[in-house]
Amino acid sequence: MNHRRPENLELLSEAFGGQEIIESIFTGESLEVDGVEFVSGYVADSSAERFYIVKPMHLIDRYRDLAAFAAGGRIVELGIAEGGSAALLCLWADPATLVTVDNEPSPLTALDEFADAHGFVGRLRPFYGVDQADRDRLAEIMDAEFGADAIDLVIDDASHSYWPTRASFETLFPRVRPGGRYIIEDWEADIAMADSVRIALQDPTSPHHERARKGLAKAMGRPPQPATRVSMSRLILELVILAGGQSGAIADVSINKSFVSITRGESPLDLHGFRLDDHGVHGHRLLVERPAE
Numbered sequence: 090m091n092h093r094r095p096e097n098l099e100l101l102s103e104a105f106g107g108q109e110i111i112e113s114i115f116t117g118e119s120l121e122v123d124g125v126e127f128v129s130g131y132v133a134d135s136s137a138e139r140f141y142i143v144k145p146m147h148l149i150d151r152y153r154d155l156a157a158f159a160a161g162g163r164i165v166e167l168g169i170a171e172g173g174s175a176a177l178l179c180l181w182a183d184p185a186t187l188v189t190v191d192n193e194p195s196p197l198t199a200l201d202e203f204a205d206a207h208g209f210v211g212r213l214r215p216f217y218g219v220d221q222a223d224r225d226r227l228a229e230i231m232d233a234e235f236g237a238d239a240i241d242l243v244i245d246d247a248s249h250s251y252w253p254t255r256a257s258f259e260t261l262f263p264r265v266r267p268g269g270r271y272i273i274e275d276w277e278a279d280i281a282m283a284d285s286v287r288i289a290l291q292d293p294t295s296p297h298h299e300r301a302r303k304g305l306a307k308a309m310g311r312p313p314q315p316a317t318r319v320s321m322s323r324l325i326l327e328l329v330i331l332a333g334g335q336s337g338a339i340a341d342v343s344i345n346k347s348f349v350s351i352t353r354g355e356s357p358l359d360l361h362g363f364r365l366d367d368h369g370v371h372g373h374r375l376l377v378e379r380p381a382e
């Protein structure tokens with residue numbers, strides 16, 4: 090079984106009452122690039138010739154554009170999983186350096202063998218056992234790998250949780266070059282999951298109705314839990330507010346159902362002290378209960 094599944098997917102799938110819905114987005118379809126096969130799935134069985142990539146096919150397609158954007162450049166990825174996205178980015182972008190990070194401590198031999206076979210030794214730089222919320226460690230890696238050179242593209246596909254994602258953003262975004270892009274994947278996972286539950290509960294003919302009903306009954310039987318989880322969509326709204334303000338930090342925010350793309354503005358940002366809270370993202374009362382009409 091897969092040991093690299095992020096904890097929040099467990100929570101979401103448990104709330105839905107089953108694992109199958111999560112699995113259904115991975116179709117098992119595959120594509121081949123330079124003799125390497127990439128299979129849409131989450132299975133701990135990657136090899137240098139055949140990687141599992143934790144994305145549906147339509148999102149893998151979008152990676153072509155991201156890779157073209159950062160071709161030959163400096164890329165940072167958060168979330169290695171089975172190595173599929175890192176290997177694919179190497180083949181499509183031929184980066185000067187791709188740093189990729191995961192909190193899972195065990196190294197993926199498949200990635201090392203892939204780097205060896207395809208000429209990416211020294212350019213594909215995986216770091217294991219690194220939490221994306223660990224600002225000091227992330228900054229240390231960036232300093233060592235890039236020195237004063239700015240990053241062209243960051244892709245955060247790690248925890249999909251508000252606080253760790255925010256910490257990485259505050260650490261890495263000041264290191265992105267003006268015009269460079271910062272991608273946050275799967276920002277909508279909790280919204281989409283909650284909506285799927287709502288739709289399945291409302292429709293007794295839905296194949297997921299019974300599972301959702303049982304999941305809900307189970308959840309209601311539990312003692313009340315303190316509300317500690319913050320939706321990722323809150324971070325996206327904070328970034329939209331930052332883009333609308335006067336900081337010049339963000340030139341553009343583009344959102345689609347799979348990811349948010351934030352383009353770095355021209356203003357210099359403090360490499361070690363950049364904090365969203367210092368830029369008024371909570372000052373507009375946009376993220377509080379709305380008053381009645």
Ligand SMILES: C[S@@+](CC[C@H](N)C(=O)[O-])C[C@H]1O[C@@H](n2cnc3c(N)ncnc32)[C@H](O)[C@@H]1O
Pocket residue numbers: 093094095096141142143144167168169170171172173174175190191192193219220221222246247248249253
């Ligand atoms: C969705 S998977 C990444 C999929 C991969 N990018 C791909 O497309 O094949 C998420 C990965 O993030 C890692 N992860 C989860 N929370 C993390 C955290 N706080 N810091 C670093 N990595 C984390 C998990 O161990 C997992 O390997």
